[in-house]
Each structure stands twice: as structure tokens, then as C-alpha cells.
Amino acid sequence: MALLTSVLVRGINNLSDARYCAGMGADRLSFLLDPALPGYLTPEAVQEISGWVAGVELVGEFEKLPAEDINELGQRCNLHGLLLHRRRTPADLAQLLLPTQKLVSWIPDMLPEDVDTRFRDQQHHLAGFVLATPPAQPLSATQLTHLIQQARMFPLWLGAGFAASTGGSVRKLVETVRPAGIVLEGGDEIKPGLRDFTELEAVFEELEA
Helix, strand or coil: CCECCEEEEECCCCHHHHHHHHHCCCCEEEEECCCCCCCCCCHHHHHHHHCCCCCCEEEEEECCCCHHHHHHHHHHCCCCEEEECCCCCHHHHHHCCCCEEEECCCCCCCCHHHHHHHHHHHHHHCCEEEECCCCCCCCCHHHHHHHHHHHHHCCEEEEHHHHHHHCCCHHHHHHHHCCCEEEEECCCCCECCECCCHHHHHHHHHHEC
């Protein structure tokens, strides 16, 4: 299914999610591969799940592992990219062998110019920024305007929850802000092979081209 924008589905931990999201047109599936992250998967589990899907990029999420270990896991799991949960030095980033994105947090009281500086200081070492979790309250008109400007300046991926700031429509979020992509969250199976895709389906339908 063709979608309006790229879609990353984070936290894939079962084959049902992987196959469904790939079939619905997601570009990227991410797996928690760092033991420091709750619910992390073993390389063997990632290999088993990814062996049943095609046409998507595989992304590994990491917190504390050193670059050498990340590179090794990247090769073992046939990853196409990385998503880092914490900031690393330019020297550390230079050691990574795969395109790397950085998970960033929305800081409500952070001045717009400070946000721009944070992105600008890291953009030469990263392939993009992932703002997966929106603030508790919808953005003000001023905040939304600045987010639109940031999306023009930097490769910015936004969680679907940011749609609350554009009337609740993910489609309108994409058309208004024009981010590099939308971020969705995987979930747990009710039991092996059984999963409720109601929420994911609604978003994919909104994004259908």
C-alpha cells in the first residue's frame, strides 16, 4: 500500500506486528537490541522475525552499548540503520557503520532558538531526529509554526501523537508539517499469532496515498 510519507514502526517484538506493518506499507521496523532497554530482543529473535518480512529497512535501537558492539549487532541482524536513545560524542558517532538517527524529547519550555541549536549541533553526524513522544498538551499555534520551520530545516520524524496539534488527523499533520516520516509504536500480541491492529490500521488508512 502506497503511503503519503515514510513510516517507522518502533518496538517490534513479534512476527504479527512485523508482517502486518510491512504489508501496510511501513518503510522501517525497529527492534530494541540493547540490554539496557526494557523488553529488548536477542539477535536471534530479531533474525527470526525479520526473516519473514521483505521490503522494509531494519533499525536497531540502542541506549548504552559501545559503538563496537552496535556495529557487531548491526551485521548479525542485517540492520539498515540505527536509532540512538542518548546523545553520543562525534567521535563515537564516527565509529558507527550504519546511518544513525537520534531519539529526542520535546521540552515544552525550551526556547525555539535553543531547539534549533540542539539540532544544528548534531545534524552533521546524524541522518535524522525522531520526536516520537508528543507533549502532554497540543502545541500552541506558535509552537506548531516553529515545528513546521524545523521540519523544513532538519530531517525530523514525528510520532503520530503530534496529530493532536493539527485537529487529531495524522494525514493533516503530514500535510501541514511535512516531516521526514511518521513514527508508530508496535505492541504486544494478545497471544501468539493474535494481535489487535485497530489503532495501527486507522493511522495507515489516514496515510494511504
